[in-house]
Amino acid sequence: MTNIVILTGAGISAESGLGTFRDAHGLWAQHRIEDVATPEGFARNPQLVHDFYNARRDQAAKAQPNAAHYALAQLEKDHAGPVLIVTQNVDSLHEKAGSQNVIHMHGALDRALCAACDHRWVAPLVMSPNDPCPRCASPATRPDVVWFGEIPYQMEQIAEALSTADIFVSIGTSGEVYPAANFVAEADHFGAHTVELNLEPSAGASRFAECRFGPASDVVPAWVADTLKG
Template sequence: MASQPRQIFILTGAGISAESGLGTFRDRGGLWARFDPLTLATPEAFAADPDTVLDFYNHRRRGVIAAAPNAAHAALARAEAGLAARGGRLFLCTQNVDDLHERAGSAAVVHMHGELLKARCTACAAVSERRAGIPRDDPCPHCGAAALRPGGGWFGAVPQHLDRIDAALAGSDLFVAVGTSGAVYPAAGYVRQARALGIPTCELNLEPSDNARIFDAARYGPASAIVPDYLSELGL
């Protein structure tokens, strides 16, 4: 790369947390290969059987709490601080609902699919912390309605913060996707947006994603190895 990037857009997916023991979704043996998302992760499923849906999300929540950030999460947190120190910015957009980026030290994380350790009120839409789980009749602390649902995005729902994400991508001079499947939109389309804007793109993944051919460059291997190495080459 001719010059060091100052505005880096990082998109992370389930692959970055896989080495922390959190399963991916669409890979062989992934979460949606073992469970039907239509019966566990939709508004209709929650309305039909809230107890089963809450049990499923509470089980996943316990898994997230038991997991620890890995070297890839830590490297991104260091890169964020390093870029800020030289007047730049790392915009970290994640498809993940875990909090491993935050626990690794990343200060500003945009969760486009919500957060598993939070709950959302079905009455007023307020979001609140729920690390210990969501009891069936736990009331919303904001409006008092006993109508809390998991804070992670429902399957097929429109992601959050899209305007903010689009603006950050347009202002970037490097786009990097880490551990993504390249199969979930709109996130899978960000590499095309970047290319259309003339922004260099790179994929860091265990193996080629569904849209790997679109990237300008790629590195393949465990995230805990290739992410720190790649960022080090950028002086981060």
């Protein structure tokens, strides 16, 4: 039984209309990361941060999965062994496509977090700094996303999955953001076959045993078809 662990990044959602960090025309290009994606930025100007994530949440809610998302859902359904998706993305396109075994290591746009008591709940489409927490009533509502300087979610579960993976696949990631950039080394250490599927070589492409390059909607379904054929 082959155990597959898949890491996905912004590149898998780009063809669904969700810009990557480096998209010259995307939301990120209009803001400094220090202002909208750090705890310090939120402390300085919570309204700006909420406005930014409200826009991202609206954009993500309207987006639809592409062929790459659907292919991974099909892999989970038809593969004889376990398939785990670890995503750096905060959209819910994997779930919309039908994937069920998904870890959102950077949180999710459709979730809210109370900075006072750590309570989490389903986020409304529009959030503001004055929204009270449903549990403690503190006006400390923030997006349930992992900002720069914060620890990604479920790292112990991810480490355990990497240690037992037979195949590790990285899809649509830059290979520059840690700790995810080091997952290939961890999986390789435990003997996994490592694969990069990307539009172009990432910063860590040389660390993979196999690479396929092209649009995610092309290379991911092709790789899934080959994998299911055995």
